[in-house]
Amino acid sequence: MRIIFMLTALVAFAMPAQAKAFDSIEDRGDKITADLQGNDSYHAHLARELASIASIEKGQHDLGAAKVLIKMAEQEAAKAGGTK
Amino acid sequence: MIKRILIAAAATLTLSACAPHMNMNSSELDDARKAIADAKAAGAETCAPKLQAEAVAYYYWAAHEITEDDVHPDENAHLIDTAISKANEARTLAKKGCNKVNVEIIKMEGVYFDNNSATLRPASVATLDKAVATLNRRASINVEVAAHTDSSGSDTYNLALSERRAASVKDYLVAHGIDASRLSSRGYGETQPVASNTSTEGRAKNRRVELRVMN
Numbered sequence: 659m660r661i662i663f664m665l666t667a668l669v670a671f672a673m674p675a676q677a678k679a680f681d682s683i684e685d686r687g688d689k690i691t692a693d694l695q696g697n698d699s700y701h702a703h704l705a706r707e708l709a710s711i712a713s714i715e716k717g718q719h720d721l722g723a724a725k726v727l728i729k730m731a732e733q734e735a736a737k738a739g740g741t742k
Numbered sequence: 743m744i745k746r747i748l749i750a751a752a753a754t755l756t757l758s759a760c761a762p763h764m765n766m767n768s769s770e771l772d773d774a775r776k777a778i779a780d781a782k783a784a785g786a787e788t789c790a791p792k793l794q795a796e797a798v799a800y801y802y803w804a805a806h807e808i809t810e811d812d813v814h815p816d817e818n819a820h821l822i823d824t825a826i827s828k829a830n831e832a833r834t835l836a837k838k839g840c841n842k843v844n845v846e847i848i849k850m851e852g853v854y855f856d857n858n859s860a861t862l863r864p865a866s867v868a869t870l871d872k873a874v875a876t877l878n879r880r881a882s883i884n885v886e887v888a889a890h891t892d893s894s895g896s897d898t899y900n901l902a903l904s905e906r907r908a909a910s911v912k913d914y915l916v917a918h919g920i921d922a923s924r925l926s927s928r929g930y931g932e933t934q935p936v937a938s939n940t941s942t943e944g945r946a947k948n949r950r951v952e953l954r955v956m957n
Contacts, residue, residue, distance in 0.1 A: 672832075684914065690876035695923060698791065698792075698884065698956040698957060700787040700788070700794055700795050701795075702791075702795075703791050703792045703795030703796070704795035704798055704799060706795075707795055707796055707798075707799035708799055708802065710799075711799060711802075711803050715806070722763050723763045723806050724808075726763040727802070727803075727806070730802065739845055
């Protein structure tokens with residue numbers, strides 16, 4: 659019983675950090691590109707660049723780095739305010 | 743056995759979200775960090791946003807590769823050099839000033855507003871329709887509607903007035919079929935004169951609206 663409780667707690671703790679884990683890096687990159695269409699700001703350019711690098715890292719089988727980079731890209735996209 | 747596997751899987755799921763994949767503090771990045779900071783201080787994020795973003799992206803990429811402990815030393819050096827090169831280029835462009843960066847400007851001669859107002863006069867229609875035609879013909883460009891005033895009145899008032907006038911022109915373009923996602927609007931107030939404000943003719947030239955191609 660105790661082990662089930664511990665496992666449930668551990669997984670529950672992990673889920674927020676793993677949000678979007680089931681979307682592919684490419685899908686998240688495509689969404690950034692679509693959301694920022696026509697946006698020429700610094701943050702928009704940085705978001706696109708980071709998404710591109712994330713895709714390259716995934717192609718090199720470094721999924722951990724790809725996830726970190728795509729998350730950074732999404733944060734920059736949010737700063738860019740989306741489509742302008 | 744199954745319990746152990748489940749515990750291991752859950753722990754991996756937990757830790758993978760915060761595993762260190764970048765080393766921003768590496769001394770190998772000092773030169774790139776300084777070049778980026780210098781470019782930012784020169785206004786590169788505004789005047790050369792693409793170059794500055796590329797510099798920062800390469801910096802982050804290098805910060806990641808450094809964590810791989812000399813697996814690809816040549817690649818790391820290339821990433822750092824690229825970050826420095828892009829940042830230096832961005833700084834150079836920014837130092838020239840935003841106006842002198844290669845921005846194509848489409849002039850709109852003949853846009854008139856009521857005095858101290860953002861209401862377009864009927865006499866502006868021909869010029870505005872010509873702009874609509876240009877934007878339809880050049881469907882791939884995105885533009886900033888930029889409005890300027892002369893120096894009569896306070897800086898703050900002129901800036902606000904120019905912002906309303908730019909928005910008014912943007913609204914006209916959208917109302918006549920131009921996709922709003924291709925347009926932004928910005929008022930520059932009296933900060934970018936093209937003629938002397940000491941003469942009537944000069945002030946008339948400074949009161950203007952133009953389209954700045956942003957891509």
